[in-house]
Amino acid sequence: MTTRPAKDLLVTHLPPAAFQGVVPAIIATSDAEGTPNATYLSQVFLIDDRHVALSCQFFNKTKRNVLENPHACVFLHDPLTFETFRLYVKYLRAETTGPLFDRMSARIEAIASHTGMSGIFKLLSADVYEVTSIEAIEDFLEPAPAEPPTDEPIRHRNELASLQLVSVRASRATDLEGLLSGVLQALHEGFGFEHSMVLLLDESSERLTAIASHGYGDAGVGAEVRVGEGLIGTVARERCVLRVMGVGQELRYGRAIRATVHRQAGPRALRPEIPLPGLVDAQSQMAMPLIVGDRLIGVIAVESRSLVAFDAWHEAYLDIVGNQVAVAIDNMMDRDRETEVEPAPSSDDAPVVSSTTPSMEEPAGRVLRFRFYEGDDCVFAGDDYLIRNIPGRILWRLLRAYESTGRTDFSNRELRLDPTLGLPAIRDNLESRLVLLRKRLAQKCPDVKLVSTGRGLFRLELGCKIVLEDG
The missing domain is CATH 3.30.450.40 (GAF domain)
Structure with a gap:
């Protein structure tokens, strides 16, 4: 392994992937007596041509060392080309507020909350360092095949x-x-x-x-x-x-810290892990x-x-x-x-209706049971969870109306005027709630559909018999 001084190399010339934390960076420091210490870094944040910020979370020894001796060395690795760089740096200051701190803190907080470590695994300061020189370390690993130049x-x-x-x-x-x-x-x-x-x-x-x-x-x-x-x-x-x-490496790091806290303080000091909402292996x-x-x-x-x-x-x-x-x-x-159809006039003691369209015939075939749990504000179809909160209340209202009167035609306007649904007075997002409800029905109950019949109008279509129960 050899080193090649890069006299004119600036921090901004280094590969962007090296700053993503896929391969953890390493910082080496020493105290005033020359006793060395090395540890992994969670983040190396690129500031400009001559400055980087390093995340300070648990680095008690590292922080004590740079306060005594500000000179340190950081190793960065490019996960795509396997290039390795040695940055000679000098500690300048610690920032605990401001845009730089907020940006670095948000990344750490995102990972911490997934592993139930919010408030424990957190950024203490964004430590700013001047980069005094950079060396490219050759033959650290076998280089990746060169990619053809892009236009x-x-x-x-x-x-x-x-x-x-x-x-x-x-x-x-x-x-x-x-x-x-x-x-x-x-x-x-x-x-x-x-x-x-x-x-x-x-x-x-x-x-x-x-x-x-x-x-x-x-x-x-x-x-x-x-x-x-x-x-x-x-x-x-x-x-x-x-x-x-x-992300996988970041989560493993967070879980390792979580295991340490669990051993030292017990499970009560920790929050539950938050599952990823999309790909479990992202x-x-x-x-x-x-x-x-x-x-x-x-x-x-x-x-x-x-x-x-x-x-x-x-x-x-x-x-x-x-x-x-x-x-x-x-x-x-x-x-x-603005373009919703007004509901038909109604008396004060009668429910608001959208039209007098005749109800559809009673569907034949299988029976689907819906159960509404008012305490949890959610609807189950059979034994499976379907939907909750305001979309769940909307569905339950429509199904109840069909069961009691045979109604199938409804309007967005009447939903907005119904105080039992709990829609916000301003920016109620009704359209997005109906989109979600339609998609959940398509996934879980394809025999139950909400079909648009015009702007702000829709029809409840049933391909099965329904039974409604209160949970």
Whole structure:
């Protein structure tokens, strides 16, 4: 193994993948007496040509050493080319607030919440170092085969064409479901994002619910994430983009710390682990907040089983897509509210109805039992969980109306006027809740359908007999 001084090499010249943490970096320090210490780093954050920030979490010995002797050495590894670099650095300061600290802290918090380590596995400071020199370590590993050079102008033309594809799909959509499915399909076709989802915020419950997904089959729609939990929840809370490579390695590191805390403080000191909402074996994740003005609409997330699937340019392009999708969702919901059909007049003591369309004939065939658990606010179909919260209340209202009066035609307007559903007075997201309900029914109860009959109007269609029970 030999070293080659890189006299004119700047930090920004190093491979971007080396800063993703797929292969953990190592920092070597020594105290005032020259006693050495080496440990792994959770993050090496690129600041500019001559500066990096290192995450300080549990490094008591490392921090004591650099306060006595500010000179240290950091080893970085590129997981794609197997190149290794030695950075000679000098400790300058510790930042505990501000944009740099917030960006580094959000990444750690996302991993910590997945492993039930929120509040324990956290960033204490973002330690800023000056990079005084860089060495390339040769023959550290057998080099990877050289890739053929890429034609950058052609690549950028393809990326612009992909953005155009997303824009066309978004502008031509006629409803919310078509908008989201079209955009996610375009992300796959144009950018190669095989697994993606859009989660919209329910402000009343502080939860994000996946109402559209691509690449997950039936498993994607309906996934829920609390604001502040995991990568997606952290993106929603902090309203910033996050890109994490080597997710499996990060989770293993978090679980190792969790095991140590469990041995020392017992299980009561720990929170439950939070399962990943998409791929259980995801290795790369990226998520972007959907924001209109100062309002959070939701989150768009993509993931992959590849270790280093997303680069900085993916982040920039997804940011553009996210801004367009957020505005499109908001505009479509406003348009749907403005063009809804007014319900038919009704007396004060009669329920609001949308029309006098005759009810359909009693369906023949199998019987499906629905059970509503009011305490848990959820609906079961047979023995299987179906849906909960406001979409569950909507379904139960429709089924009760059919059971008692035979009604099958309903309107969005009457749902908004029903106080028992608990819809927020402003920004009720009714359209997204109905999209979620339709998709969950298609997955779990294909004999029960909500079919659109016009803007703001829909019909309940049953292909089986139903029995309703209170849980």
